[in-house]
Amino acid sequence: MTAFRICVLGNNACAWEIADRLDTAQVKVILAATDEAGDPRPHARRRAVYPHVETLSGVRLSSCSGQLGRFDLVFESRDAVIRQTVSAVVLAESDERRPNQAFYDLKPATGIVPLSSLLDGGCRPPAGAAPWKQVVFLNGLRTESQPVMAGDIMRAALQLQNEHGVQCCILTRNLKVAGEGLEALSREARAAGVLFFKFTNSGPTLLQADDGSARVRFVDDPTGKEFVLAPDLVVVDETVRPSDAATELARVLGIESDPAGFVQADNVHRLPVATNRRGVIVAGPARTVGADAAVEASNAALEVLIGLAAATADVSTAAQIESGRCIRCLTCLRVCPYRAVALDGRPQVLPAACERCGICAAACPREAIRIAGLEREDFHRFIAAGRTADPAGDSPSVVAFCCRRSAAPALRAAVAAGSCWAATLNIIEVPCAGSIAPDVILSAFRQEADGVLILACHADNCHSRHGNQLAHQRAELSAAFLDRCGAGPGRLVFKTLASNMPAEAAAIVTAFSATLRDLKPNARSARTPEKELT
């Protein structure tokens, strides 16, 4: 019924959950894996076969061009190059657990194992070996642990304690219980006899004998007692990280990652599963630590289908490059935060990828990029339209450019809550503060504004990644220019806001108007000669 084809990159529980949901929706899925593609939990499957799912095994994605609705993918396998055309891409790769052994200066030895080995061995002493009397777990003593790790450790300790009569000790700094059921689990473990030793500023001393066996010495903070443990086994915690395959795919797909390398930017506007590239979705363990596979899969499937609904929409309002004016400087290619400019001999906007942030148009040195409603004339018109005569003569005329995601809703809420300003305040809502070109700022002054406010999102909160930063730079540039023209300082102010800061937004506008009133005598001198501006 539908011609959509979705490529799911990954071969874990989450990837298959996504495939399952899309298959139910009768959407074709290509599940591509670097290893042998196969459902890792066949017993958990809802159906024996997925009629709409096709698998590609042993392939590596080497390029992805195109846009939401049509991406051209190139995969490489050992002996072939495989091309696929799909409507959207879901990155659902795995995470990895790396043992923290090195953080604790412990050399590999039989009595020292990473948590995963213990879990993989079924969490019991190996058959035939002497039974364990005591097991020590090291948890988050050098780096901060995570609830997933604390949960696994507590479950393992509880099992060893209950089923194998092993005395378990968990040595931890902050016990991470911010996950479903973990506080209750910690109490259950305690009640079963698991000992928790918590460290604040100090930590245990780990001593390793020549035979590899470890002793653990520490002073217990709350009681002040000294302990020396000689456990049969030391279990070392792990750090959860995205897999190398995930990191590599993020690079190939051109999507942003967070500081720890997880394949989604640390930007709340990408939540839950979006990326900076429309039609490329991220879900599962490589997106964030401790993600619930089923929840991630629902989100990914909904996001894909909602995105495709939008892709079929009118794309004629996207940015357009006038090839006659373009000098191929490729500024647009570099500044577009959404990977919506592609190079096909000359730069071209991919209409279904374009978010219409206006950043490219403001940055293009040739004014070669046109966006309906965001042309220079539109800005001039809005600046002119808001210019209201002030009969009393003491209200400064202010042009306030406001980002539609932060300052504009904040000011709207302030107005709804009763704030009001003189009619000489001209509030212009822009899709992103990065759409305001320096000449637009200056044109506001040319059109007799006493002052210009540029209100953008806080750093790291810009939907268009760096629109706020670009706006800031342009504001500083323009302010320097105004200074040279003798307009005096203080007439151009850049501030950042969030949409939930109505009182702050109102205060900024009011304070700015007040400053301008003090500057009044200089007001009209802010007008600069026409020729200097062009």
Add this chain to the structure above:
Amino acid sequence: MPDHRVLVIGAGIGGLTAASALALFGVQVDLVERRTALGGHAARFACKATDRCVKCGACLVTEAIAAATSDPRIRIHAESRVGEFRRTSQRFEFTIERSGEAMPGGGRAPGAGRDAAPPAAASADAVVLAAGFDAFDPKDKAYGHGVFPNVITLLEMEQELRQPGGLKRPSDGSAPQRIAFIQCVGSRDAKLGHLWCSQFCCGAALRAARRIKSLRPQTEITVFYIDIQSFGRDFETFYRQSQQDLRLIRAIPSEAFAVDGGGVRLIYTEGALHPATEAVFDLVVLSTGMVPPAGLDELAARLGLILADTGYASRDPANGIFAAGAVRGPMSIADSMADARDAAARVLAFLDRPWSLAERLPAAPRPPCSHLVIPQGACKAGDVR
């Protein structure tokens, strides 16, 4: 295309997100919110950005409200509640009544006024329960909340922090110099039977503390805690900065006393090696955690659901009824959003509604590229405020 209707109870970030997701797939939604304001708790929080956004997620609720209120497929019933409720063979029939519960602190609801007149009776094919949580009421704790003016809860602090210039002391409006946060109030508390970590409050307190410091660097802030929970994508960095900026003390004060001048004295012990210590603060913030929302048991009884032992709802509490967000137990704004979309997906599966219907819908509106002049108040020229 089958014309499905879904009832969503609660218009916090969870209910709003679920309603919008369902509407995008062509489902008609009745969104019932007992308060005047939409957005639930998150709509009352302050932005905690320092020199940059600290990713608390609170501002996301603005967009969620805008999306739900602008979708014609969502009927919003603010200041309303579900009255009678019964299950018929295939569907649910219910009435929507006025709840008479205004927004805490008065104020007008963002997006209110668009709410439909309460229909005497309505019906739905499925129900999403997104009633959220309540912040724990610390009146029975020995911290003097409600008695000492300068002992406030995290939620009260959030509202104060929304004002420009930052936090003020309730007793005299002065800027507090020494502030204490007490973590885990009402959470991780076996005596209360609250065997859960509320998950948000370490992040909320540390972010708020650093916001306060960024506004007034000379403020001294102490955080009393049991364990600091990880939050955000770059917790190690944030935690390191917090350890530099704040005094983190691993102890929970036992009691609070009022001292002259509005101060609050706290008594705490860090362990057997340390003597009991006293310290006086200008303001004490109680990081009160989450509890199941008031009236959830009564609502559950009416909907015919059995709640979990913790008092929260389970994921699919009854056939055709789905729970989303913090009503299932403590979760963050981001997790509530993801959970709500998962609930929407489960509803679509339950309705056997072809998911690919989204493609036939009018496309989701793309960001406007025109400019909007905010309507001006009826000010006289010069009447600048």
